[in-house]
Amino acid sequence: MNYTYRIYPDAAQKADLLEWLETCRGVYNYALRELKDWLASRKCTIDRCSLEREYIISASEPFPSYHRQQNNLPKAKKLIPRLGEVHSQVLQTTIRRLHDTWEAFQKRGLGFPRFKKFGQFKSFVFPQFKVNPIESNFIKLPKIGAIRIELHRPIPDGFVVKQVRVLSKVRGTQWYVVVAIESSVSIPDASVHGRAIGIDLGLERFLSASDGSFQERPKFFRSMQGKLKLLQRRASKKKKRSKNWEKAQIEVARMHHRIANRRKDFHLKTAHKLCDQAQTIFAEDLNVKGLTRGMLRKDCVDAAFGQFLCLTEWVCWKRGVYFAKVNPNGTSQICPACFATVKKDLSVREHFCPECGYQTHRDHAAAEMVLSRGLENVSTQGLWGKETVCQVGLSGVYDLDKWRGAEISKSDLGKPALYARCPELVEG
Known part of the structure; x- marks a missing residue:
């Protein structure tokens, strides 16, 4: 599990953390440059050298793998003393981060690693600790020292700290640590039990449940859009890279951070509220990327359905509630009472079935259909009760x-x- 805490480094520690981030960014970009050069040298034909491509690396030169680039770090420290100021394992995890991105690119066929510009590298990792680095209200980081931490919840008994990620937000003015803790106790996944509900997500109502309850959608970005626009207009009039420009950019970043925090807080509270209502929850398996490309993309991004589903799945696992996703196709076009197809446009907000006469709100009918599909899935899989004819x-x-x-x-x-x-x- 991961616990996120706010930390408050002093001026010297903040300068060291920013310097470490820039050093890690340089190591990441240099390793990526080696990788791209090696690939570019293999693009020419086999019987001649290219005059248009990048320079050619010898055919006997092996691929710059993670272990090879990691072993070159001690040699680089002799040439660049600044690398020695950063913890050795932090640099190694930076190389590991690049190759994780490279391996993910090879699997899905897109998302080639990109160079990090100034300010885009926002975190680094301490991969292991011999002892617990958190004592009272301080966390001890190697070569950084003790930093004051807001320990709003203690580490549970029986858990040990495995790694710590230092995270920079709001253009380096706010700092956090993501503490990964581990326990030897294995927790089984929750099984289907108790009261079951289905939920439907939308823009008119953020959430509609099959039991008739619903949650209105707070418009986090829309409500703060006027203030954000004003701050962005002020920042655009400042001289670029000046001190006043940097202050204005920090105000804009702080506003974005506040909007994101309010949205995440709402998602977590809504997820816990659902877990209070039922012990089995079914939700639609939405195409989140597709929703962000349509006509209502700004509202869909503001609602952040993907983040809500991920947080709900995590909260359900933590509280022992069964959570599953079902096929979302046609949930609003089928009557949940008689399963007849009832075609209706997006502008029609009421569901009325001419076959059986069932009438309710469109989102409520969709939630009931999600519940029906969820129960059907777990029944055919033998997870719910007994199967009968x-x-x-x-x-x-x-x-x-x-x-x-x-x-x-x-x-x-x-x-x-x-x-x-x-x-x-x-x-x-």
Whole structure:
């Protein structure tokens, strides 16, 4: 688990931390330059040297792997004494960070590592500690010293500190540490149990639950957009790289940081509220990237559905609540009472089924459909109760009814109560 704490370094420590970040940025960029040069030298044809490409590295030169570049750090320290001021393991984790990005690029085929500009490298890691670095209200970091920490919650008993990431925010004016703690106790994943609800996320209502409850959407960015625009206008009129320009940029960064904190606080409180309501939660598996490219992209980014789903999954795991995602396709176009298709535009906010007459809010109907799909998934997987021939979604039941020639309308297909009213369909 990771615990995030605010730290308050003094002026000398803050200068050292900023210097370390710049040193790590230089090491990262140099290692990336070696990697790109090696790749560029292999782009020419096999029988001739290229006059247009970058310079050619010998064919016998091995690939600049993580271990090779890590072993070159002691040699670089002799040539550049400034590297010796940074903890050796911090530089090694910087090289590791580059190669993790490179390996991720090879797997997904996109996202080639980029050079870090000034101010873009915002964190470094101490990968291990022999003893607990946190004592009372201070945290001891190698070569940095004891820094005052806001220990708003203590480290739980039985957990040891594995690594510490130092994080810079608001253009180097606010500092945090992300403490990774570990325990030998294994916690099993939560199983399906208790009361179940489905949730639907939207822009009119941030969250609608299948039990009828809903949560309005606070417009964090929209409400602060006027003040942010004013600060950005002031910053644009300052001379670039001057002291007044830097002060104005810090004000803009502080406003963005405040908006992000308010949004995350709302997401965590909403997730805990859901865990208080039920012990099993189903949510839509939304295409978050697709939502940020549409006409309502600004509102979707402001709502941050992806962050909310990640935080909800984490809170559910921590509190022993089962959490699962279901297919979101057509949840608002299907009646949850009779499973009939009811086409409606996005502007239609009420759900009315002409087949069964069921009427409710559009988001509430979608949440009920999410719950139905979630229960169907866990039932067919054997996670919920026992499977019977009356189970919704059981493979072959609908086709069997059609083969028998049962005169059942499309609205009745999929109704769990239908088999209770017509047991002859099951008994054959």
